[in-house]
Amino acid sequence: MIDELIIPAALVADLERESRRHAPLEACGLLAGRNGRVEQFYPLTNADAAAEHFSMRPEEQFAAIKAMRGLGLRLLAIWHSHPATPARMSEEDLRLAYTPDALYAIFSLAVPPEQALRAFAVEDGRPREVPVRIETAP
Numbered sequence: 001m002i003d004e005l006i007i008p009a010a011l012v013a014d015l016e017r018e019s020r021r022h023a024p025l026e027a028c029g030l031l032a033g034r035n036g037r038v039e040q041f042y043p044l045t046n047a048d049a050a051a052e053h054f055s056m057r058p059e060e061q062f063a064a065i066k067a068m069r070g071l072g073l074r075l076l077a078i079w080h081s082h083p084a085t086p087a088r089m090s091e092e093d094l095r096l097a098y099t100p101d102a103l104y105a106i107f108s109l110a111v112p113p114e115q116a117l118r119a120f121a122v123e124d125g126r127p128r129e130v131p132v133r134i135e136t137a138p
Helices: 009-022 058-070 091-095
Strands: 005-008 028-034 037-044 074-082 103-108 117-123 126-130 132-135
Touching (some): 005 028, 009 074, 009 132, 028 058, 037 074
Parallel strands (some): 005 037, 005 132, 074 103
Antiparallel strands (some): 028 037, 103 117, 117 126
């Protein structure tokens, strides 16, 4: 399991843009990389088109996983936005956390920017927060 999610500031800006573009609905996607460092963001369609939950289109998920593998990357996190609530795992998020080796990253539009992105590992049905380190360009 990943002990820390490292993400470039430019990709955090992409997450925020995608979150704002879809608000008041939840946005979703996948984060891929190596050794806990995100290198690619794959925005996907929220098939539920809902403000309080999401589901991804399987054909888009498969295409993103295929693209990741083609680049030698692996799935690091399943990402979604919370347009009106803090970045925390909801009961539904926990219930639908089916991918044990991936983190669950949440970007909130309802909190200050320094609290907007959080990541969680789900172990035995319980969330454990994993530190997020945002890398700024040199």
